[in-house]
Amino acid sequence: MARLSGEQEPIFGLGLEADMDDMATITGVTSCLRKGNSIVVEQEMIEAREYRTGIAILFGLPKIMTQAILAHEMMHVWFRSNGIEPEKLERKLEEGMCQVIGWKWLDWLESEINSSSSTTTTSHQQTQFLRKLIETYKFVVEEHA
DSSP: OOOOTTOOOOOOEEEEEEOOSSOEEEEEEEEEEEETTEEEEEEEEEEEOSOEEEEEEOTTOOHHHHHHHHHHHHHHHHHHHTTOOGGGSOHHHHHHHHHHHHHHHHHHHHHHHHHHTTTSOOOHHHHHHHHHHHHHHHHHHHHTO
16 A cells, blocks of 8 residues: 555544643543444543543444554553653654554454354354454554554
């Protein structure tokens, strides 16, 4: 997949950080459910005075892709919670390491599907679909690394 000069990378997930000196009220999403044609979002107001990190992921993505994005974003959080600030690590290097974690999640999931496909009631078509989906997402991660 060739990229045009200046073409922006797709954004599926986002790490959110805030250093709060004063008390602040944050709206957090506690759950998100689909009921028929509607989406019900439960929110909670949180009083915060310390450093907060959150993760936002594009809603409606397939479960496998959401899991890989979450693994990637959790790696960013791991860096911050271990005192590795953005100015201490080159952006490309951090993104590359986070991409590896997302890819490793997909790799692990693929091996789990392969080892359990003979012992579960999942149909052959479903298993093939999941394998192709994982292969596609691995390709996307590799292209945007």
